[in-house]
Amino acid sequence: MVKTTERRERQREALVLAAERAIAGRGLAGLKARELASEVGCALGAIYNLVQDMDELVLRVGSRTLARLDAALAQATQGRRLDSKEEASAQLVAVAQAYCAFARGNLQLWRTLFEHRMAEGAIVPEWAIDEQMTMFRYILAPLQRLQPQAGEADLVLLSRTLFSAVHGVVMLGLEEKLVAVPQRELDRQVERLVELVCVGLASQGQGG
Amino acid sequence: MVKTTERRERQREALVLAAERAIAGRGLAGLKARELASEVGCALGAIYNLVQDMDELVLRVGSRTLARLDAALAQATQGRRLDSKEEASAQLVAVAQAYCAFARGNLQLWRTLFEHRMAEGAIVPEWAIDEQMTMFRYILAPLQRLQPQAGEADLVLLSRTLFSAVHGVVMLGLEEKLVAVPQRELDRQVERLVELVCVGLASQGQGG
DNA sequence: ACACGAACTTGAACGCCGTTCAAGACATAT
DNA sequence: ATATGTCTTGAACGGCGTTCAAGTTCGTGT
Numbered sequence: 001m002v003k004t005t006e007r008r009e010r011q012r013e014a015l016v017l018a019a020e021r022a023i024a025g026r027g028l029a030g031l032k033a034r035e036l037a038s039e040v041g042c043a044l045g046a047i048y049n050l051v052q053d054m055d056e057l058v059l060r061v062g063s064r065t066l067a068r069l070d071a072a073l074a075q076a077t078q079g080r081r082l083d084s085k086e087e088a089s090a091q092l093v094a095v096a097q098a099y100c101a102f103a104r105g106n107l108q109l110w111r112t113l114f115e116h117r118m119a120e121g122a123i124v125p126e127w128a129i130d131e132q133m134t135m136f137r138y139i140l141a142p143l144q145r146l147q148p149q150a151g152e153a154d155l156v157l158l159s160r161t162l163f164s165a166v167h168g169v170v171m172l173g174l175e176e177k178l179v180a181v182p183q184r185e186l187d188r189q190v191e192r193l194v195e196l197v198c199v200g201l202a203s204q205g206q207g208g
Numbered sequence: 209m210v211k212t213t214e215r216r217e218r219q220r221e222a223l224v225l226a227a228e229r230a231i232a233g234r235g236l237a238g239l240k241a242r243e244l245a246s247e248v249g250c251a252l253g254a255i256y257n258l259v260q261d262m263d264e265l266v267l268r269v270g271s272r273t274l275a276r277l278d279a280a281l282a283q284a285t286q287g288r289r290l291d292s293k294e295e296a297s298a299q300l301v302a303v304a305q306a307y308c309a310f311a312r313g314n315l316q317l318w319r320t321l322f323e324h325r326m327a328e329g330a331i332v333p334e335w336a337i338d339e340q341m342t343m344f345r346y347i348l349a350p351l352q353r354l355q356p357q358a359g360e361a362d363l364v365l366l367s368r369t370l371f372s373a374v375h376g377v378v379m380l381g382l383e384e385k386l387v388a389v390p391q392r393e394l395d396r397q398v399e400r401l402v403e404l405v406c407v408g409l410a411s412q413g414q415g416g
Numbered sequence: 417a418c419a420c421g422a423a424c425t426t427g428a429a430c431g432c433c434g435t436t437c438a439a440g441a442c443a444t445a446t
Numbered sequence: 447a448t449a450t451g452t453c454t455t456g457a458a459c460g461g462c463g464t465t466c467a468a469g470t471t472c473g474t475g476t
Contacts, residue, residue, distance in 0.1 A: 161397045168376015189369045196408030203411045
């Protein structure tokens, strides 16, 4: 029956949305199979007709989160020029602050991207890994403008380093374990870090 | 009976060591109350005479990890001078690489420091928060040498930023989710980040 | 219209988890 | 020896993700 797969598709969608709501509201630990089942209106066991296990469900939610993050970073770079090194620096700052804003506005979903670990022995599917790589894209172009003489491999490595550095500042800054860092302060930390690196690149690029 | 508290103390110590072994071997998720009980040689319920709950146990393990990390960072700075800005930069690089090496050599225990979240509603005890702050100590002095004109508050913020940035690079670099980054490469990433920031600080400090 | 077999759905049951607590074991004082 | 309070124990509890035998539904051949 052709209707079956159709309905399944719709149910799967509903399941992912319910999971997203659950995670956004109460964190990854607040995701419960029984609760999802009752919310979607299917039996507990029926979940396993829609996804293989909870890991896949979390990965699907993560995929949606990454798509929205991608859109947010795209918007932060939209309409910008890279005619000068100043503009390239400014764009890197803008991307970093967009990342920071996204993390703050989607705290639990964003955290889940990094908190989640597959069950023992399970391996992360390739499409999920590919999606993660997308994030480096937005800083590669400005970096290339800042370091035109650098090789591609070097730039890829540098973009990864810069992303990770900003990520670290945002991650520890949004940890409520340590007393919450005010929004302005975190924004300024991120801005300062990126600008220091840009200045460093410029200075190194000129001087050696 | 005076022997009781003594024996309890020894059992508690054994419990923490067993927990440390379990985490180091199979990660935070590999920590099981029943396994600990049999390993320490006490009843399952007896664990809750020694610690309030698993959270406290994880915090105690974390305390030990932080102490060893502290020692590692202390050794990285031991005998170093801060007579010049070059030496200050070099010390920051040394501390960052020591952090990197520690994380690599104590992967699961180090991860646990940041992965662990208290049970819903529970609050992190103050002593655990204080211990976390210790890590900033080792970068404050060199930073002060690099930015002698900066205020104390600014330096504290900057040290936090730099620590977080290095932490981010190490954390994502050691994530086996993405294909493992070779040791040399990660070391060079960390070194480059810290040097870029140092150069940036010097350049900003001179130029504005 | 009816029966048959395959495909799908269901929720009780499984194994595992951290945590609790009534009941038993033990030490000390009388 | 008995009574009293203290400490220890592991079966039991509630909750988790996951499974699967049993029940239901549905397209199809006659």
